[in-house]
């Protein structure tokens with residue numbers, strides 16, 4: 386069952402990271418508080434199921450909708466006032482912390498404060514997690530390749546021109562935020578019904594950072610990049626448990642390497658394609674030659690300087 | 691084709707940036723179908739004037755109206771949908787998007803389907819996208835850059851990026867086009883080519899155009915009326931031959947700097 390646990394965790398992380406990919410990778414807005422939306426989704430879904438017997442799938446969707454609703458309340462005033470990108474990130478950081486603190490301090494029998502909610506029924510199965518993840522990734526894939534997705538990229542690339550060509554900045558940014566919040570909300574529900582226990586501490590800022598780091602590693606303007614990065618980094622984190630705190634060092638080193646050599650992320654502005662990969666291996670000798678040429682060029686240019 | 695019906699009217703426009711008055715009581719208008727020039731030395735306030743029309747800069751005083759409707763307090767995207775489009779002095783393409791995507795953008799800045807259909811990837815969505823792509827190809831052909839449609843826009847040479855910007859501006863459903871130094875950095879041959887191109891566009895698209903340009907020949911060849919701006923104030927207005935022989939204009943071009951303050 387350990388493998389199943391890893392896979393469900395991977396699925397939940399993929400859902401969150403893909404949601405964040407729209408906001409950060411496509412629209413270009415950084416958030417350090419999306420664990421807050423995950424918390425809202427998780428608590429929302431679990432409580433709806435517990436007190437109103439809302440069935441699993443409906444509870445997940447409702448949790449996502451709650452997260453999306455809160456994101457409008459936070460996002461609209463911030464975005465309407467044209468807060469610059471970095472202010473938005475800080476705003477979201479504050480939001481994530483506030484959600485956690487509120488949950489921590491609601492010591493009523495429903496929320497149960499810092500102790501969290503134990504005894505959640507195990508409604509998430511390996512297959513439901515995989516299914517939900519696949520559906521949501523498919524939806525996001527369609528979305529980013531639609532007119533909406535192109536508008537998001539235009540805003541990220543050249544905000545002034547995008548607005549002058551008729552793209553409403555507030556609408557585009559808000560829609561990205563709302564969808565990303567929904568995704569994180571659903572991910573929270575999936576995880577809650579698997580772990581059977583959630584607490585405010587499960588949705589710490591570290592988690593938000595991890596999402597962002599995974600996304601940036603995977604690549605901006607890409608779905609497959611963050612998707613693969615979420616699989617890779619989540620499993621790595623699981624299997625590096627024996628390193629205890631040292632694993633964070635390994636993590637950090639990885640980020641430094643990615644930022645140094647591929648600041649746009651491993652798959653930045655690219656999508657993984659099976660066809661191209663097969664082609665790459667078919668023409669392996671030539672491609673290795675090219676790669677070698679690049680490296681030689683790189684070292685030579687370094688030595689010259 | 692020029693009628694005396696005013697498409698754009700600007701009255702007593704004043705724009706201040708802190709202590710600097712970039713535009714100082716300017717009156718201007720553009721008639722329907724007209725090709726108007728706007729010239730003046732560096733820092734005269736030409737770009738700022740464009741920015742105020744398109745909603746990028748908020749005027750301190752005065753009024754701007756387009757087809758009788760005030761543009762004040764409207765955001766650039768709203769103004770764009772009213773029918774004003776522009777190019778930028780410092781090129782502002784979407785560098786990592788393809789040439790085709792760049793030109794498609796204005797046509798779907800308000801998507802024609804809702805976002806649920808987009809997520810579901812309905813056939814109607816694919817169809818709508820395809821129609822826009824085909825229209826975008828027409829603009830690329832018109833500007834002679836169709837062969838670069840799949841190139842990342844940022845990798846195009848400078849001259850083609852300028853063309854791409856014009857193609858993109860035309861793709862917005864427009865009736866007034868504002869061109870900010872489209873000939874910057876071009877040699878004489880390229881300038882002549884541009885003149886021909888813009889003349890064709892003006893006739894075929896049946897639009898009004900205002901052109902900012904330092905290459906004076908380009909302006910004289912294209913525009914039926916020219917405004918001269920200096921230090922934020924209107925120095926002269928009239929047909930090309932009058933402007934050419936206006937002593938004030940000649941003096942302004944020979945020097946005289948904006949006094950500090």
Ligand SMILES: Nc1ncnc2c1ncn2[C@@H]1O[C@H](COP(=O)(O)OP(=O)(O)OP(=O)(O)O)[C@@H](O)[C@H]1O
Nearest residue numbers: 707710712730731732733734735736737738739779
């Ligand atoms: N956003 C701004 N904030 C402060 N000052 C500005 C701003 N935009 C323009 N200015 C100032 O307003 C004046 C007019 O600038 P503008 O760019 O309109 O000139 P221009 O006529 O377009 O010049 P050029 O021919 O060099 O393009 C300049 O002194 C400029 O520094």
Ligand SMILES: [Mg+2]
Nearest residue numbers: 736737738779
């Ligand atoms: Mg200028």
